[in-house]
Amino acid sequence: xxxxxxxxxxxxxxxxxxxxxxxxxxxxxxxxxRRKEESNSxxxxxxxxxxxxxxxxxxxxxxxxxxxxxxxxxxxxxxLLVREGPKRISEWMEEGLRFDTKKDGSxxxxxxxxxxxxxxxxxxxxxxxxxxxxFLLEKxxxxxxxxxxxxxxxxxxxxxxxxxxxxxxRSGQIAFHYANTVVLAAGGCAGIYAFSSNSQxxxxxxxxxxxxxxxxxxxxxxxQFHPTMLLANGKAVGLISEAVRGEGAVLVTEDGRKVMxxxxxxxxxxxxxxxxxxxxxxxxxxxRVYLDVSMIARFREQFPxxxxxxxxxxxxxxxxxxxxxxxxxxxxxGVHVNDHGQTSIQGLYAVGEVxxxxxxxxxxxxxxxxxxxxxxxxxxxxxxRRETASPVQLRKKTNDIHSNKKVVNDLPEISTIQTIMSTxxxxxxxxxxxxxxxxxxxxFPLSYFANSSLDHFSINEIAIMHMLLTGWLITTSALQxxxxxxxxxxxxxxxxxxxxxQRRIWRTKSELNVIA
Numbered sequence: 124x125x126x127x128x129x130x131x132x133x134x135x136x137x138x139x140x141x142x143x144x145x146x147x148x149x150x151x152x153x154x155x156x157r158r159k160e161e162s163n164s165x166x167x168x169x170x171x172x173x174x175x176x177x178x179x180x181x182x183x184x185x186x187x188x189x190x191x192x193x194x195x196x197x198x199x200x201x202x203l204l205v206r207e208g209p210k211r212i213s214e215w216m217e218e219g220l221r222f223d224t225k226k227d228g229s230x231x232x233x234x235x236x237x238x239x240x241x242x243x244x245x246x247x248x249x250x251x252x253x254x255x256x257x258f259l260l261e262k263x264x265x266x267x268x269x270x271x272x273x274x275x276x277x278x279x280x281x282x283x284x285x286x287x288x289x290x291x292x293r294s295g296q297i298a299f300h301y302a303n304t305v306v307l308a309a310g311g312c313a314g315i316y317a318f319s320s321n322s323q324x325x326x327x328x329x330x331x332x333x334x335x336x337x338x339x340x341x342x343x344x345x346x347q348f349h350p351t352m353l354l355a356n357g358k359a360v361g362l363i364s365e366a367v368r369g370e371g372a373v374l375v376t377e378d379g380r381k382v383m384x385x386x387x388x389x390x391x392x393x394x395x396x397x398x399x400x401x402x403x404x405x406x407x408x409x410x411r412v413y414l415d416v417s418m419i420a421r422f423r424e425q426f427p428x429x430x431x432x433x434x435x436x437x438x439x440x441x442x443x444x445x446x447x448x449x450x451x452x453x454x455x456x457g458v459h460v461n462d463h464g465q466t467s468i469q470g471l472y473a474v475g476e477v478x479x480x481x482x483x484x485x486x487x488x489x490x491x492x493x494x495x496x497x498x499x500x501x502x503x504x505x506x507x508r509r510e511t512a513s514p515v516q517l518r519k520k521t522n523d524i525h526s527n528k529k530v531v532n533d534l535p536e537i538s539t540i541q542t543i544m545s546t547x548x549x550x551x552x553x554x555x556x557x558x559x560x561x562x563x564x565x566x567f568p569l570s571y572f573a574n575s576s577l578d579h580f581s582i583n584e585i586a587i588m589h590m591l592l593t594g595w596l597i598t599t600s601a602l603q604x605x606x607x608x609x610x611x612x613x614x615x616x617x618x619x620x621x622x623x624x625q626r627r628i629w630r631t632k633s634e635l636n637v638i639a
Contacts, residue, residue, distance in 0.1 A: 133308035135164035137475025140500030167252025168364035192484020235489035285471035316451035318359035327593030329477035342456030349452035417443030464503030485609025
């Protein structure tokens with residue numbers, strides 16, 4: 124007998140949306156490796172993009188999404204996103220979710236990079252993610268089982284079907300949890316870079332779990348770098364939302380020169396990949412880059428989270444300039460899924476950033492991430508509700524007590540992985556750097572990590588193995604794409620190849636068999 128009908132791995136907006144639309148129909152348990160609030164969704168300052176205004180239309184949102192994605196998007200999936208998004212958001216507003224309004228009580232729509240219209244809904248100024256997650260947690264309180272501080276170390280697959288998860292807690296205890304359906308909503312992998320906007324929990328666990336289980340993975344080369352991270356003491360310490368530029372802020376060098384003036388017709392509101400590369404080029408030439416916010420009235424009121432962040436790092440916003448640097452932000456690829464979040468493994472779904480739906484193409488349009496979690500979390504729930512459980516023969520599981528001290532001793536520090544990724548697989552890439560990174564990753568027993576039980580390793584050691592697998596996937600995918608498109612920029616192949624607009628690079632763990 125299965126002890127759960129549905130297990131959800133993760134606690135961000137995609138996980139909670141799936142649970143929201145399932146809990147009245149199925150017995151749902153959510154597992155998260157830290158506290159339930161520790162997710163990228165909780166940190167999300169930006170809003171939700173939706174064509175709700177009478178001056179907007181879903182087709183306008185569709186075209187902006189396709190253009191930002193450099194025409195690598197799955198158009199069917201994009202249409203689902205932009206047409207169903209407003210319906211879901213309207214449902215939640217009727218249930219009590221509140222977005223920021225103007226003085227007359229009408230919704231306030233912001234504008235961000237790549238959007239042709241003001242269509243971004245915000246809550247609490249720059250606390251949209253926290254507001255939505257809190258809303259969903261309140262709705263789910265007492266209705267779903269929530270297991271915190273439990274690390275999912277393996278997806279259990281029997282006869283080609285995912286039947287549960289294996290977990291380890293901080294005391295080292297291993298447990299097996301079975302379910303009719305498992306939903307992977309573990310977030311992205313930007314934490315494997317030195318400069319990142321993400322929660323420290325976002326280190327690619329979900330990608331590695333799916334890969335080890337044999338699921339298809341797509342488009343791992345497409346990593347979005349957010350242009351504006353607060354730079355303090357030589358580190359990226361927090362996100363400066365794109366909404367700040369939407370309200371008129373301008374990127375400038377130390378001498379006041381406008382960075383984006385002649386780079387793109389949309390200037391500071393150009394797509395993120397273009398803005399990030401422009402800033403990166405300035406830094407490479409020895410310049411410091413700032414976000415000039417002097418023209419924004421009531422900055423502290425509009426952006427309270429950012430104001431507190433600046434204050435915490437002694438950045439005086441009254442002087443009008445915030446020091447910034449680009450940082451890894453979002454994975455456009457991930458576990459390949461269909462229009463209801465089903466992966467290539469029966470019984471396993473993936474939603475949110477861990478999934479590759481195809482909606483983002485090669486570069487995500489600003490504020491489409493929360494929307495994706497809402498739309499495809501709801502669609503996954505619809506499909507799961509329709510499922511009828513079929514009997515599965517389960518083998519008795521035992522802990523693997525085998526030990527391989529050599530593997531443990533050879534594991535790198537997390538900071539070393541982050542340095543390799545940022546240096547050789549970052550905003551600008553070339554074959555020489557990618558080949559170096561690939562060889563560096565392949566000095567470790569990746570095939571062992573992908574195909575062996577990891578029971579005898581600590582949570583931190585397993586997390587490092589997952590980072591190595593995910594980093595290798597990004598690197599080898601970037602080597603194979605000999606063009607520049609969106610978040611993937613090759614200085615040795617600086618132009619798009621038109622015939623590659625809809626090409627997808629599929630990867631399965633059998634590819635590791637060629638590695639010694």
